[in-house]
Amino acid sequence: MAWQWLVGQLRLLWARGGQIGLLNRRTLWGGILFFLAVAIIAADFLPQKLDLKVGQPSPRDIKAPQGIVYESEVLTARAREEAERKVEPVYRIDNTVAEKLVEEARVPFRNVRQILLQTPEGGAREEKLAAALVGWELDASTRKALASVDQNSLNTLEEQLVQVIRRHMQGAISREALETTREKMLTEVGTLNVEAKYKPFLAAIIRKLELKPTLVYDVAATLQRREKARAEVVPVQVTIRQGEKIVGDGEIVTEEDIEALQKLGLLRPGTPWRSLVGLILLQGVLVFLVLFYLRTFKKQIYASDRLLLLLGLLWVVFLLFSRGVTAISLGNRPEMSRLVGYLIPVAAGSMLTAILLDGQVALIFTVFLALEAGILGGNYFQLVAAGIVSGLTGVYCVTHLDQRSSLARSSLFLTLANMLAVLALGLLLGHSLLEISLGLGLALANGVLSAVLTIGFLPFLESTFGITTAVKLLELSNPNHPLLKRLLLEAPGTYHHSLLVANLAEAAADAIGADSLLARIGAYYHDIGKLKRPYFFIENQVGTENPHDKLSPSLSSLIISCHVKDGLELAREFGLPSVVQDIIAQHHGTTLMSFFYHKACEKSRGLEVDEGEFRYETPKPQSKEAAIVMLADSVEAGIRSLPKLTPSRMESFVRKIIKEKLEDGQLENSDLTFRDLAIIGDAFLRVLNGIYHSRVEYPEAVLREMERRKNRNGMLHKQSAG
Known part of the structure; x- marks a missing residue:
């Protein structure tokens, strides 16, 4: 979630930065990413003289190099907290509590008084009193006495009870003393100078009262004190003399010790300006070389702000992970701690770059990241060598991905390559057996870590930057995808048609150097809109009446053309990539639905028919892959209508379809050349000849002989088994 939020904020700021111009925007964001990268690496160039933390044992005796007097913030804060703890809580008396209880006690008297006034004396009055005093546990004699009480006596009872409550609820009464106070009130009720038959009623009122303490905590007064x-606490002065021990060897470091070391300057980092300048220059040269390569050899990537931002983020995130790795300590032996650099996941950055951008760019980026790993790991060239081996192996592992799980299997190759590189470097540099063993363990962990990071980051980067990778497309080729399963079950003719179109499109795209995988996947899904009304399309009409026979040509053309819009809706619903959605939207372009157009002309009785009403109102193909799918779709749909398929007839038909699309202007935005169109036609014919090749018809005598031999072989098999 944090990664998605960070990338989202960066994309938002990038979009807002569009107002300041391309060059200025690139300069701004390039500067931000460059600053972040240098800041991450520069931590090694600002070493602390001591690396101590509170709660850890000190590695040695530390004494003051000079005397110092300072105000201790730690001890002063501690003294102030102690003074604050000694302040007793302040309470005040709430005089409103007693009056609220008095008002609560008057309620039953009002209820009784109302019943006496509204109900004549007798059984009905007693029943109403019993109903009003349900749960009060009053006996029949008490209820009878209340039913016959006069108003003056009732007023006297009320006033005496009020006096009891006021006497006992005045003053400071804590929560703990509430029940004791209630018992005192009940005792006094028993001694009141009233008739005994009314005392249970008064006692019941006391028991029903919700007593609250009159002594309440005064927050404001307590905070003020x-x-x-x-x-009033005076700042604590600390005096340290020269040579005085701050913390001893093995002693647990406290906050006071850390403060003293900071005041003495023993924890303050230095400022090696020469090293920082050298670092900035080196980073500038490396970044310039990468950008120069992109500008010269990968202009499409260099021209994309989005892809450049992705490359910069991969760089910064790699540095963050590498910084976390190099922070791992393996004891007090420097020769062992520097081996941690073998865990830096160069291959993760290489594989992500190869999958998301380009394999050749990933090779250059591998060298770049390996150099960064060497700097972060303490300027050791063996880390650069190991990083290059790991990164190049990672690029090779993802070159021919067939599914996302292959990324997990790539960790095996990465682990083997890392371990061989570390072993070779250990022997070359004369490392001890312990160092070589540790390096091999770290190399093994590096392979697993790189694969895990690649698998973890890839989905987020795909969705965030809108990149459709080969891995994503391969997942869409799974026949168990919900859309393909629905197509098979609900529109089997369209499903079969889509498979044939995919075979044609893949062969053609591969022949001209286009993205054959994208062409194949686009062909799989190009007609998913037919799922909404499958029976209106001829390939799904098996032995059923054609519904178009009962419709007007204009209505039929409207229904047919709607499958593009329906397909886009389904594509968005199931989250198909934008490149696949583009093929769905563009695979018909503005093609004329000639069958319904000619049918309308026949029914028009000589009146002019608007051709525009029978054309698809969708974009023309904007890419080679979309144009290839359009041609493959038209060829496959039309080839089945030929009465007798022969190679020459198929070739004539294929060339005709391509020529018609070209002359109709459907291919003008696809960047296909005349040479490409010729190659595409040849590729179509190779596939079609394989599908519709003629089969040998065996003579009747040959068939009978084959059947006889089959039966004889079966009998011999049974005899041998017996």
Whole structure:
């Protein structure tokens, strides 16, 4: 989630930066990413003289190099907290509690008084009183007495009870004393100078009262006293003499020790300006070389702000992970700790770049990241060598991906290559057996870590930057995809048609150097819109009446053309990549639905028919792959209508379809050349000849002889088994 939020914010800021111009925007974001990268690497060029943390044992005796007097923020804060703790809580008396209880006690008297006034004396009055006092646990004699009480006596009872409540609820009463206070009130009720038959009623009212403490915590007054106590604490002065021990060897470091070391300057980082300048120059040269390569050899990537931002983010994220790796300590032996650099996941950056951008760019980026790993790991050339081996192996592993799980299997090759590189470097540099063993273990972990990072980051980067990788397309080729399963079950003719179109498109795209995988996947899904009304399309009409026979040509053309819009809706619903959606939207272009157009002309009785009403209102193909799918779709749909298929007839038909699309202007935005169209036609014919090749018809005598031999072989098999 944090990664998605970060990338989302960067994309938002990038979009806003579009107002300042391309060059200025690139300069701004390039500067930001460059600054972040240098800041991450520069941590090694700002070493601390001591690396101590609170709660850890000190590695040695540390003494003050000079005397110092300072105000201790740690001890002062501790003294102020102690003074604050000593302040007693402030309470105040809430005089409204007693009056609220009095009002609560008057309620039953009002209820009884109302019943006495509204109900004549007798059984009905007693029943109403019993109903009003349900749960009060009053006996029949008490209820009878209340039913016959006069108003003056009732007023006297009320006033005496009020006096009892006010006497006992005045003053400071804590929560713990509430029940004791209630018992005192009940005792006094028993001694009141009233008739005994009314005392249970008064006691019941006391029991029903919701007593609350009159002594409440005064937050404001308590905070005021505590703030005053804190303010009265005098800052604690600490005096340290020269040579005085701050912390001893093996002693647990406290906050006071850290503060003293900071005041003495023992934890303050230095400022090696020469090293920083050298680092900035080196980073500038490396970044310039990468950008120069992209500008010269990969102009499409260099021209894309989005892809450049992706490459920069991969760089910064790699540095962050590498910084975390190099922070791992393996004890007090420097020769062992520097081996941690073998865990830096150069291959993860290489594989992500190869999958998301380009394999050749990934090779250059591998060298770049390996150099960064060497700098981060302490300027050791063996880390550069190991990083190059790991990164190049990673690029090779993802060159021919067939599914996402192949990324996990690539960790085996990465692990083997890493271990061989580390072993060779260990023998070359004369490392000890322990160092070689540790390096091999880290190399093994590097292979697993690189694969895990690649698998983890790839989906987020694909969705965030809108990149459709070969891995994503291969997942869409799975026949168990919900859309393909629906197509097979609900529109089997369209499904079979799509498979044949995919074979044609893949062969043609491969022949002219286009993206054959994209062409194949686009062909799989180009007609998914037919799922909405499959029976309106001829390939799904098996032995059923054609519904178009009962419709007007204009309505039929409208229904047919809607499958493009329906397909786009399904594609968005199931999250198909934008490049596949483009093929769905463009695979008909503005083609004329000639069958319905000619049918309309026949029915028009000489009236002019608007050709525009019978054309698809969709974009023309904008890419080679979309144009190839259009041609393959038309060829496959039309080839089945030929009465007798022969190689010459198929070739004539294929060339005719391509020529018609060209002359109709459907291919003008696809960047296909005349040479490409010729090659595409040849590729179509190779596939069609393989599908519709003629089969040998065996003579009747030959068939009978084959059947006889089959039966004889079966009998011999049974005899041998017996």
